[in-house]
Amino acid sequence: MGFWSLFIVASMPNLQFLLVGLLGAFLASGYINILSTNALRDMNKIVFVVFSPALVFASLAETVTLQDILSWWFMPINIGLTFLIGGILGWIVVKILKPEHHLEGLVIASCSAGNLGNLPLIIIPAICNEDENPFGESSECKTIGLSYVSFSMALAAFFIWSHTYSLMRKSSALYEQIHGENATIKLPENDSGRSGEAQNQYKEGYRDQEALLLPSTKPTDRAAEHQIIAPLLSKGEGSKNKPHFWTSPKATLTWIAEEFLAPPTIAAIFGIVIGITPWLKSLIIGATAPLRVIQDSISLLGDGLIPCVTLILGGNLTPGLRGSAVKPAVIVAIIGVRYVILPLFGIAVVKAAGVLGFLPPSPLFEFVLLIQFTLPPAMAIGTMAQLFDVGKEECSVIFLWTYLVAALALTIWSTIFMWILS
DSSP states (O other), X not given: OOHHHXXXXXXXXXXHHHXXXXXXXXHHSTTTOOSOHHHHHHHHHHIIIXXXXXXXXXXXXXXXXXXXXXXXXXXXXXXXXXXXXXXXXXXXXXXXXXXXXXXXXXXXXXXXXXXXXXXXXXXXXXXXXXXXXXXXXXXXXXXXXXXXXXXXXXXXXXXXXXXXXXXXXXXXXXXHHHHHHHOOOOOOOOOTTSOHHHHHHHHHHHHHHHHHHSOOSOHHHHHXXXXXXXXXXXXXXXXXXXXXXXXXXXXXXXXXXXXTOOHHHHHHHHHHHHHHOHXXXXXXXXTTOTXXXXXXXXXXXXTTHHHHHHHHHHHHHGGGGGOOOSOHHHHHHHHHIIIIIHHHHHHXXXXXXXXXXXXXXXXXXXXXXXXXXXXXXXXXXXXXXXXXXXXXXXXXXXXXXXXXXXXXXXXHHHHHHHHHHX
């Protein structure tokens, strides 16, 4: 297949994503304002608690088998390498460009955590639906591709809701600390025309304004507000209350367990368990399964993930149009890491794994591994920024530019990957 034909195949899913994302941006704009800040926050909660777990569970329970899990053993290593290499590159960016301290976690997270679930769920089926795709017959390609992507999404949840979540929580604690130290009350100089009572009234009024403008200096207040949607936001007050392993191993193990209680992660675990257990799978999967209505209902909920997530993304990009809260050099560096350096590392890693015999004989599997190195920042970062109320504006600016560039970068790299594998 020619390079131009592959380019056409690769461009279709990215155009679909771009069009729906633009609709979300329009709905969140001042012209309509249907997707207001509160609406986006509520949709984020629904996606996090309902749609994402439903799609992960339905896909894994239906397609994954024990043999598949064993033959895909390199995928968690590949995802771990994307986080490791991206994290190191993000740390280098932070050390060189020196963004504000409470934004360091956001920059590293943007470089290390890619959108390993939602975007591939759009890209892979769309590519498979193209008649000239290099991965075989459309329906079979789509079924196998969704199983790869669902497994990738499940694995990504472990990394995102541990490594990335920890970065964003530390940034939130630092943000609270900085605002707590800087929240000083500046009164106008006393003069003969201002009585002591007037001074007291001004002071009380300033405190009222300060209470409205500044976030609470108690992380537990904000954590309690979001416990329903993020059970990981538990009782700790930032990193200072994080137990040391040697002094309290039981508390440390409890904290680690809480890190993995995100709904998508729990759904992934149940989906894999049912997928690899034949008698459980026969109960809910298949046309003759006695409890098939459960799988049908969960699949119906999961189908809402892709349009909702894409609309949310478009809506979250809108604030980035209203001003730049991040140094341009930082944005350029993140784009360079995600769309230039990481894909080159990805080609080296996947080709080396193929030569060493670590991969199953499936070009589509290799393509998914390569795509994992080429994705824009995970949208879960934006969710965490809203949950922790830190770096929301900066996150919107980073998302705006990285996802705009992604439309072109993903098309070019997808074409190159398919050309290499075909």
